[in-house]
Amino acid sequence: MIIVVGTAISLCSCENVKVDNGNLNSSVPVSENNANVDIGNSNSSVPVSENNTPSANNSTNKSYDFPQYFKFYESGYGMDTILVIDQNGNIIPKEKQFTVLYDILTGKPQCQYISKAEKTGEVNEFGGVTIKRTAALFDKDGNQISDYTDLNFSSGFGDLVLMRDGYGMEMSGQSDLPCGLWNYKTSKMVLEGVGNFQVYDAEKKQFIVSSLASQEGPEKIIGIVDETGTLISSPKGDMNYSLMNVVDGMILANTVTEYKDQSSAALVAKPEKTVVFSKDFEVLFEADRIWFGYNTLYGDYISVTNDNRSYICDYNFNICFEHAESENINYFDGEILIRFSRNSSTQESNMTLCDIKSNVLTTNFTEIRPIVDPNDNKTPAESFLAYDDKSIYILNRKGEVLKTKPLPNIEYCTYLGDGIISYRVNNIGEGMLDINLNTLVDHNKYTSVSFAYLEDGGKYETNYNVIKCTYNLPGNERIKRVELLDRSFKPIITGLSECYSTTKDFIAIKKGFSIGLIDYNGNWVHKYPIFSELKMEDSEWSVY
Amino acid sequence: MERVLNINIIMKIIIVFFSIIVFTACNTTQNTNNSDNPTSNAMQSEDNQGESSKIDGITAKNYPIVDGSTATMPLMAAAYSEIIGVPLEEAETFVEVSTTAPSWRNLLNYNVNLLIVYEAPETVKQEIKDSNVELEVTPLGRDGLVFLANTENKANNLTQDQIKDIYTGKITNWSSVGGNNEEIIPFQRDKESGSQTLFEKLLLKGTKPMDAPTELRPADMGALIDGVAYYDGSGGAIGYSVFYYAKEMYTKPNLKLLEVDGVAPSVETIGSGKYPLVNDFYVAIRKDEPADSPTRLLYNWLISKEGAELVKKTGYAPITK
Secondary structure (H helix, E strand, C coil), rough: CCCCCCCCCCCCCCEEEEHHHHHHHHCCCCCCCCCCCCCCCCCHHCCCHHHHHHCCCCCCCCCCCCCCCEEEEECCCEEEEEEEEEECCCECCCCEEEEECCCCCCCEEEEEEEEEEEEEECCCCCEEEEEEEEEEEECCCECCCCCCCEEEEEEEEEEEEEEEEEHHHHCCCCCCCEEEEEEEEEECCCCCCCEEEEEEECCCEEEEEEEECEEEEECCCEEEEEECCCCEECCCCEEEEEEEEECCEEEEEEEEEEECCCCCCCEEEEEEEEEEECCCCEEEEEEEEEECCCCCCCCCCEEEECCEEEEEEEEEEEEEECCCCCCCCEECCEEEEEEECCCCCCCEEEEEEEEEECCCEEEECEEEEECCCCCCCCCCCCEEEEECCCCCEEEEECEEEEEEEECCEEEEEEEECCCCCCCCCCEEEEEEEEECEEEEEEECCCCCCEEEEEEECCEEEEEEEEEEEEECCEEEEEEEEEEEEEHHHCCCEEEEEEEEEECCCCCEEEEECCCEECCCCCCEEEEEEEEHCCCCCCCCCCCC | CCCCCCCHCCCCCCCCCCCCCCCCCCCCCCCCCCCCCCCCCCCHHHHHCCCCCCCCCCCCCCCCCEEECHHHHHHHHHHHHHHHCCCHHHHHHCCCCCHHHHHHHHCCCCCEEEEEEEEEHHHHHHHHCCCCCCCCEEEEEEEEEEEEEEEECCCCCEHHHHHHHHHHHCCCCHHHHEEEEEEEEEECCCCCCCHHHHHHHHHHCCCCCCCHHHCCCCCCCCHHHHHHHHCCCCCCEEEEEHHHHHHHHHHCCCCECCCECEEECCCHHHCCCCCCCEEEEEEEEEEECCCCCCEEEEEEEHHHHHHHHHHHCCEEEECCC
């Protein structure tokens, strides 16, 4: 079949091509002959979650609390941004690209800011152009509520946002410029000196705040504040503490000793001990090193190293399990654990599933991983995923093999949650299995398989209803293809050059020389040529 | 060993006498072919495209790996579409380029089969000379170095000498060259950029331009066009690019292309050489390609009459003189 090329290369229009869906559906019939493609039958083939149900009658005028930005970038050249548009297809120039700040506790939008980068005309010591960055705060409706200054903003809580010199931090890791909790409704600084914070008690809306490291000294815990920024408690005495993290009401902090670095005459902070504080900053426990093993310790446990001994303690600081310092504990739930050791001379590694008395339940796997909800670090695993150089296995808590699937040369596998196991076979590709090791996505077909990004007002999250699969064109591996699968693992969109992000209404894609938004029926909603803003000459050499 | 790169030795001038059709190409991105459904059956075309094509010996499965310049991407897509018989938008998905200089290196290193590409920078030409790889390079079409100004600017024509004087700081006000009484803001490109190379090769010819402050030396071609279009809102800026990019790929409504020596840049004037600042672009393969290889077959087709027609049809200036 020869299809005569159109009479023109359609590249010169940089305008938004807003396609009328009615015309489109009638003028572009969906292929019914392609067994691989199930476009146009959205009711049966597209994601079924209420949160991501594609709308056959998608509304481009749907209202959102804050703009939905779709960013299109050129991979391979340092991710240069080609174009940013909103959900209505309006091109958003750099100076109007808002970043929404979300309440760290509720996840709801607080306000938004615009960050500007302007060339100063000066050349820095490395011969590069000096750029001055400034930012200003705006309310939900886009009304400016602060001047452009060299301070930056990040999410806070309640009516407070964190204001600090983010750009200075990028360069030096230290900042002497003012920072603090700033009330964006009253335009007043509530608590100066705050550079970081973490949620202490979500229910009571309490937060632990600390300063930024500066030339005056290291980062220090300031104390616990309520939602208004009022200090409730703070560390006692003269000792400085840098905040590590907060888990279950316990505050983990390093004691910090400052000394002058003779070579640079700068103040250097040296961690000494790790302490666990109560809410009133009473020291509950102290050791050489303490950490909460997120995604390692399942239940109320902490890892401790002290006096050259390593052990796992419960929240009452009773020793539950002691192990060699050189040995990693990859999983512990109070009853069973996964031990990982590597022979330092042969570099051979081994994973062993043990009980708490160190009785070996099973061993000789390349890797053993718990099958647990990635967002749950309390509930013990009911089963485990394991693989060696020949097969992949499901084990029970006794170490017995429940399921086996021959799968040579596995490079890695992991449980993604929601009944899906992701795996990669060395030099071939990636695939997905269900919990019974049935193939959902074949690794022979795709080089990479992952859930798509869910764009939500600047928050990039995981869209568990859309699976993004990538493969290289046979015979020309420079050409990448992307196709999207629904949760029944059927292709819903194929033949893409790239999929950047998704929402419940749109998919941001690149196909050939076009970028833009399509709906879940595969029809263009907003379409632009890639050359509209493309960074043309990022490589060493030029293009014409 | 004779260097095939030497254009004087290998150049096969293709003279095409077909009537020239001007393809404005604007606002045609929607509702053509199957282009409004981007998810049309690309996989099917990859998997099931027939073994036949417009050229015996070339199929979708053995189509050569083509590389080259960004500005030649539309021609690559048009060639694939024409030869394999797929819609243009689908053909576009088979086009990836590494840009001019890297693509020449890719050909030398056997990473790709064929280039549709602009002239290599001098340093890369030296690398080609120093290599043991012989290339066959044939001009396919022609592009021009064009000068851009804001549409508010009354000046429409500059001589080459006036442009030289502007860029050497001798002329600083548009009133001296037929424009408003307004300061001239001359944009330049990065010293290693292709546009700057053309600017120095075709226009300055050894004359040293004045130093440009960094804000008047954008890192990329699009930024230069933006800079000239919007600088200071005054309309006093001038900059340069290549014709196809400025005319077809990155247009701005408040920009115009200036005449040079009384000749407006166009497909016709660039193709004929009447426009004074022109340079060819090429198709290139390794000389050791067998006579019946898909790469050689594609090369032969591109330099044939049909290939020349495609160059015209795609909006590039053919070589007519």
